[in-house]
Amino acid sequence: MSRRRLLRRPMTRAQRAFACAHLGLAHQQAHRFARRWSLHSDDLLGPAYEGLCKGAIGYDASRGHRPSSYLVPKVKGELLHHLRDTGFSLRISHSLRELWIKARRHVALGLSDQQIAEQLQVPLERWLDCRTACSQRPLPLHDVLRD
Structure with missing residues (x-):
């Protein structure tokens, strides 16, 4: 069904x-x-x-x-x-979000960006784009305006 x-x-x-x-x-x-x-x-x-x-x-x-x-x-x-x-306030492609989910374990282990890209079998540039897009949690707007 x-x-x-x-x-x-x-x-x-x-x-x-x-x-x-x-x-x-x-x-x-x-x-x-x-x-x-x-x-x-x-x-x-x-x-x-x-x-x-x-x-x-x-x-x-x-x-x-x-x-x-x-x-x-x-x-x-x-x-x-x-x-x-x-989960993300910005529209991030599903493929990047999936890559980020797979990478979280490697990030927690403290691996370098090059090692993470190798583990995930993706080019380093793709991993760096993914990390930049997905690793930052959005801040509430009222916190940003207070500063």
Whole structure:
């Protein structure tokens, strides 16, 4: 079933009850993502709930899957979509954002730019563009105006 169909089809009472029974799963994933990305978990609950609802609509118990095995990827997917779409205030291409996500582990290890580019198998210039575009977190406007 396509993603668009899931969005248009309203939830039944049973699907709503199923989603409500698994709210803890959405909270758990939102907290995990919040810790990983240094965000407030409250900001991630909406997308986590959306993924949970989409999962509740698409879940088919007759297939023999445990609910958590089906719902966790749905919630994680929705959280990833949310972070990729809203994580940067500037419009940065998906390819650069993906490269930055892959590079974060190497940056944390303290590798040089040349070593990171080699690890990621990209030209040094591309890595430097990515680092410049993605490494700076935007400042709130009121902080900038105060200075």
